[in-house]
Amino acid sequence: EIDRAYGYAREVGFQQINIDLIAGMLDETEDNWKACVAKAIEMAPDSITVYQMEVPYNTTIYKRMKEEGKLAAPVADWDTKRRWTDYAYNELAKNGYTVTSAYTAVKDSSKVTFEYRDQLWAGADLLSVGVASFGHIGGTHYQNHHDFDPYVEQLGNGDLPVYRALTPGDDERLIREFILQLKLGSVSLQYFTDKFGTNPAERFAEPLQRIADWGFLTIEGDRVNINREGLLQVDRLLHEFFLPEHRNARYA
Incomplete structure (x- = not known):
């Protein structure tokens, strides 16, 4: 096949x-x-x-x-x-x-190129289609119904099958975009300073230093770099940047 x-x-x-x-x-x-x-x-x-x-x-x-x-x-x-x-x-x-x-x-x-990845990780909109799928429109994150029947029922009624949504604040948007782009292995500090008015090296000083001490990250001039060993476990490392109330959250 x-x-x-x-x-x-x-x-x-x-x-x-x-x-x-x-x-x-x-x-x-x-x-x-x-x-x-x-x-x-x-x-x-x-x-x-x-x-x-x-x-x-x-x-x-x-x-x-x-x-x-x-x-x-x-x-x-x-x-x-x-x-x-x-x-x-x-x-x-x-x-x-x-x-x-x-x-x-x-x-x-x-x-x-990976237009979907690069644009979404830079804050672009994404229209979700399908059961339980996630979307991002105008700064608001949302998820469609988990189950097929209510998903189809809402569509049949002419409504969007949205189950839940959240509009993050400025700091949460910075966190989201910064950690997503860290998955690329290298990010520009100036990019985030210009876009959000906050220098990630200052906002995330503690987790950046912690991951650097573990041997996975370096800061060289304007760039934050994650090495191969760090990239192999980057999803685990990114929890260090989460707000305290989100660090043990389960997702579905």
Whole structure:
């Protein structure tokens, strides 16, 4: 199915084709992961995204874990997933790809762009379509209904199927945009100072120093840089920038 879909996409002339890899899925093994990486490279897509398997609270896997009284998800542990992701990026680099964020590697960075990612992480609007999907319009975040029936019912009534929404304050908007762009591996302090009137080096002095002390981050002139080891666990590190009331929040 993958070969056929990829072939069709090339045949009809898509300008940019990306392949997703997810490290640590159910029953994933070392040999299987290496084979998947090799196959993806062999197909020579314009870009490859590599994610580490997570089990959110609203998934079937988590519900089954809870019913069975299990404390850990039946997937690879985080150390293994990070090691596998690092392996993938090293193999991609050997084959002419450049790592451009915590999740992406591109064959030709002068031609391949991630407009959705770059624009959204810079505060652009996003219209959500689909059950439980998240959107961002005019500075307000919202999520559609979690379940299919109320989603369809509201659409049938001519209403937007919005379940909940939040308009963050200025500081929360700064936090959101700063941590999202840190996933790129390098951000400009001046950009945020100009946009929000706040220097992140001052606003986030404590978490920046903490992550630097852990060996994952450096500040060089105008740039805040996260190294490869930091990018492999960036989602965990970004919790350091959250407001206290958000650090232990669960999401669905």
